[in-house]
Amino acid sequence: xxxxxxxxxxDYSQWYIDVVKEAKLADHSPVRGCMVVRPNGFAIWExxxxxxxxxxxxxxxxxxxxxxxxxxxxLSKEAQHVEGFAKExxxxxxxxxxxxxxxxxxxxxxKLDEELIVRPTSETIIWDSYKNWIQSYRDLPIKINQWxxxxxxxxxxxxxxxxxxxxxxxxxxxxxxxxxxxxxxEQMLEVYRTFAEEYMAxxxxxGVKTESERFAGAVDTYCIESLMQDGKALQAGTSHFLGQxxxxxxxxxxxxxxxxxxxxxxxxxxxxxRLIGGLIMTHSDDQGLVIPPKLAPNQVVVVPIYRSDExxxxxxxxxxxxxxxxxxxxxxxxxxxxxNYKPGWKFAEHEVQGTPIxxxxxxxxxxxSNLELARRDTLEKNIVSREGIAERIDEMLQTIQKDLFNNAxxxxxxRTRSVDSYEEFKKEIEKGGFIYAHWDGSEKTEQQIKEExxxxxxxIPLKPDNNSGECMVTGKPSKRKVLxxxxx
RNA sequence: CGGGGAGUGGCGCAGUUCGGUAGCGCAUUCGCUUUGGGAGCGAAGGGUCGCAGGUUCAAAUCCUGUCUCCCCGACCA
Numbered sequence: 001x002x003x004x005x006x007x008x009x010x011d012y013s014q015w016y017i018d019v020v021k022e023a024k025l026a027d028h029s030p031v032r033g034c035m036v037v038r039p040n041g042f043a044i045w046e047x048x049x050x051x052x053x054x055x056x057x058x059x060x061x062x063x064x065x066x067x068x069x070x071x072x073x074x075l076s077k078e079a080q081h082v083e084g085f086a087k088e089x090x091x092x093x094x095x096x097x098x099x100x101x102x103x104x105x106x107x108x109x110x111k112l113d114e115e116l117i118v119r120p121t122s123e124t125i126i127w128d129s130y131k132n133w134i135q136s137y138r139d140l141p142i143k144i145n146q147w148x149x150x151x152x153x154x155x156x157x158x159x160x161x162x163x164x165x166x167x168x169x170x171x172x173x174x175x176x177x178x179x180x181x182x183x184x185x186e187q188m189l190e191v192y193r194t195f196a197e198e199y200m201a202x203x204x205x206x207g208v209k210t211e212s213e214r215f216a217g218a219v220d221t222y223c224i225e226s227l228m229q230d231g232k233a234l235q236a237g238t239s240h241f242l243g244q245x246x247x248x249x250x251x252x253x254x255x256x257x258x259x260x261x262x263x264x265x266x267x268x269x270x271x272x273x274r275l276i277g278g279l280i281m282t283h284s285d286d287q288g289l290v291i292p293p294k295l296a297p298n299q300v301v302v303v304p305i306y307r308s309d310e311x312x313x314x315x316x317x318x319x320x321x322x323x324x325x326x327x328x329x330x331x332x333x334x335x336x337x338x339x340n341y342k343p344g345w346k347f348a349e350h351e352v353q354g355t356p357i358x359x360x361x362x363x364x365x366x367x368x369s370n371l372e373l374a375r376r377d378t379l380e381k382n383i384v385s386r387e388g389i390a391e392r393i394d395e396m397l398q399t400i401q402k403d404l405f406n407n408a409x410x411x412x413x414x415r416t417r418s419v420d421s422y423e424e425f426k427k428e429i430e431k432g433g434f435i436y437a438h439w440d441g442s443e444k445t446e447q448q449i450k451e452e453x454x455x456x457x458x459x460i461p462l463k464p465d466n467n468s469g470e471c472m473v474t475g476k477p478s479k480r481k482v483l484x485x486x487x488x
Numbered sequence: 489c490g491g492g493g494a495g496u497g498g499c500g501c502a503g504u505u506c507g508g509u510a511g512c513g514c515a516u517u518c519g520c521u522u523u524g525g526g527a528g529c530g531a532a533g534g535g536u537c538g539c540a541g542g543u544u545c546a547a548a549u550c551c552u553g554u555c556u557c558c559c560c561g562a563c564c565a
Contacts, residue, residue, distance in 0.1 A: 004500090013559070028557060088564070155489065155563060162565070215565095235565060274565055305524050344525035351525090362524050372524075381525095488565090 005352070007286050012230045013158075019280055020159045023289040023353045033157040033164035037273070040353060041160075043297035044276055045167065049147065051199050051294070052169065052271070055191050061143045061171060066125050068149075069116035074124040078249040081123065084216020088153040090118040090164075118151040123217065123242075123268060126172045127250040134174060134264060137256050142174040143184070160277035161234075161488055168272035174264045176256065178243075181265035185241040188269040189222040192237035200275065201292040201405035202226050202282045203412050204236060205434070205483060207459025212443055215268075219243035225458045225483065227412045228281040231432020233458050233485035236278050239269035277488075282408050283377070289354030290377050292404050293397040298334040300326060300393060301355045305343045305362030318366045322359070325390040331397065351376060356400050357393060377404060418481060422472045425484070429455045434485050438478035440471035449473060455484045 004022055006014040020026055025041030037045065053063070069092060076082050093115050097104040119125065126144070133139060147169050157163050171188060175181040189206055196202045204224035214221040218240035226236050247253070247263040256262050283290040293299050302319050306312040316337065326333045334355075336346050343360065350358055360372040369386040373393070377400050384392060415433030419425045425437050439445060439457065450456055460482045471478045 011559090017558080030556070032556065084564095150565095152564070154565095156561090166565080168565085238565075270565080272565060303524095307523060311523095339523095342523050342525090342527060344523085344527085346526085347524095348526045360524065364524075 005286060005288055008229065015286070016277075016281065017159065019284050019289055019352075025276070025280075025289070026159050028159070031164075033154055035159050035163050037167075040297065041276060044279070044291065044295055045273055047295045047297065048195075048199070048275060049169075052191075052195055053145075053147075055195060056145050056169075056171065059143075059187060059191060061145045061173075063146060064144045065146050065148070066122050066129070068119055070119050070122070070125045072115045072117055074128060075117055077124060078217050078245055080245070081217035081249075085120045085152075089120055090151045090153055092116040092118065119148070120150055120152045121268075121270075122146065122148070122150075122170055123172065123246055124250075127246045127252060127266075130172075130174050130264075131250050131252045134252055134254050137176050137254055140174060140176045140254060140264065141180065141184070143171070144173070145169055145171040158277070160273055160280070162274070166273050168270050170268060170270040173267045174247075174252070175266070176254065176262075176264065178265050181243075181267050182241055185220070185222055185239050185267045185269070188267070189224065189237075189239040192224050192239065192269070192271060195271075196224055196226065196236055196275075197405065199292070199294045200279050200282070201294075201401055201408060202236070202278060203405065203409040205459065205461055206463075207461040207483060209238075209459055210443070210446060210457045210482075212446060213457065215240045217242060217245050218268075219245065222462075223459055225434075225485075226278055226282065227415060227434055227485070228278070228488070229411070230281070231415060231486075233434065233487040234274075234278050234281070235458070235487065236275060237269075237271040240267060242266035242268060283404050284354070287379070288352030290404070291354040291356065293356045293401050296354065296356050297332070298355050299331050299397055300333045300357045300359060301346075301350045302333060302335045302359045302361060303343050303346045303350075304335075304337055305360055307363075311363050314366055315361050315363065319359075319361045322361075322371070322386070322389055326393060329390050329394050331390075331393060347374075351379075357396060359393075375400065420469070420472065425449075425455075425472055426453055429453050429484065429486065432486065434458070434483055436481040436483055437472045438469040438480075439482050440474050440476035440478055442474075442476075445471060445473050449484070455486050458483045458485050458487060 005018040008015045023040060024038050026038055027036040029036045075085070093112055094106045094110045095112060096107045096110040098107040130142060133142065149165055149167050151165050154162055154164050173184050175184060193204055193206050196204045204226045206222065206224055209221040209223055215238060220241040222239045223235055224237045226234050228234055244263040244265060246266050252264050253261045254264055279291070279295070280289065283292065302323060304312065304315045304319060306315045319335065323333050323335060347358065354376060356376050358374040358376070365371050370383050371386060371389060372381065373384045374381040375396065417428055417433065418436040419428055425435060428435050446457055468477065468479050470476065
């Protein structure tokens with residue numbers, strides 16, 4: 001059973017790679033730092049997309065699409081923004097190849113007048129359009145989202161968690177007032193929190209980033225932070241209040257009701273295929289992938305068991321109305337009637353791929369009006385009655401979804417502590433998990449803590465857990481405790 | 489980008505020390521028997537050994553360069 005997967009307590013990194021490989025989520029590509037997302041992985045992404053897209057539409061957003069290439073000059077318009085991304089941009093310099101004895105090489109005559117940057121994010125190209133779309137307060141707000149790929153030239157990559165090219169969505173909004181933009185930023189953070197908790201069954205802490213962790217060009221970066229099984233934190237989504245930085249850089253003004261010309265207020269927010277990495281590291285076990293029912297490509301798999309052709313026909317005939325009943329309840333079911341694999345082999349495969357529920361149907365079940373029902377998350381297996389099977393499974397899917405969240409929540413809570421001294425902090429951070437501690441608010445102290453303990457401030461929580469005190473390092477006054485962890 | 493490890497049929501590996509013309513397991517194809525936790529037997533197909541140079545009568549093996557992947561570090565979603 002799942003013998004190819006490294007145990008988590010042996011080597012967590014290797015376990016993660018093994019799960020991605022064995023569950024057929026993604027492959028390494030021949031291109032450094034890039035991945036091939038396989039159908040099993042992409043199906044999860046499609047389910048994530050569908051749920052998020054609906055939440056975006058329900059909050060008044062529209063989808064659009066902007067170019068992959070950004071003129072180099074655009075990127076230099078917002079100083080902080082450039083600085084943040086300059087070191088990780090792919091640059092297109094030429095427009096064609098020419099054949100050279102059997103191979104090809106870059107045609108030096110095709111050098112571009114202005115180089116193009118492969119988007120690391122789209123603020124600049126989008127704001128260039130917004131400039132043309134906005135004249136009056138009546139044109140606001142603009143609330144657009146795009147589903148796209150972006151490229152960031154990373155030194156070190158890991159499947160899903162950090163790849164050079166990744167898929168994401170990026171929302172970009174423009175507003176007449178600061179209040180409205182802040183409200184939008186907070187609303188989208190709340191959308192992300194809801195999605196993480198209700199669909200991914202992944203509990204998160206919401207908060208605001210410190211200056212050093214903030215998005216380049218933002219006034220405030222809000223985030224959702226989650227805790228993986230190995231005690232490391234993962235930033236799972238960000239929502240930025242951009243103030244008037246981009247409006248000023250691109251000179252985007254509108255005439256307000258009072259006749260005045262004013263710069264517009266902006267937000268941007270995004271989540272990426274990194275969420276799949278978070279999903280894996282939140283729920284999966286030594287047997288392989290565990291997927292919460294709401295995101296599972298197939299919620300139920302039906303494995304028929306038989307010896308002869310007659311038995312096969314009999315078993316499939318018995319299974320068919322069961323599948324119909326499940327589908328009628330909106331449950332996604334896959335019938336695994338492949339004849340070239342034995343049931344045991346199929347059990348193992350669906351287990352490693354994380355299908356939430358397995359139904360096995362054999363001659364004994366047909367005879368007794370039963371089914372064998374197995375839960376992926378707990379690995380429990382029971383013989384249950386054919387009667388009321390759809391209701392039972394519907395309930396079980398909801399139970400699994402809830403249990404996965406509760407277990408993850410309990411794990412996070414158990415590994416979240418609060419400390420008062422730096423000595424205690426240094427000791428506790430070694431054990432992993434989230435740690436609340438007082439911090440004086442200075443970048444210097446933050447940097448010192450990072451150098452000495454490898455821990456970073458994940459966020460200043462929106463819900464502080466206690467009152468003012470003294471910075472654990474400098475003893476200077478601190479208004480509230482902030483959240484530390486070692487992070488991915 | 490620094491340190492360590494690895495690239496050999498689709499996958500996992502042996503062979504490299506000491507050069508001699510490539511092998512094992514799984515998978516695949518065909519046949520028969522099987523099917524309630526990764527089936528058995530028999531037969532068959534499949535590799536210019538990451539890539540490019542070099543040394544040699546002869547290179548998976550030695551030398552040089554280069555690309556990619558994994559782990560650890562610095563940087564980042």
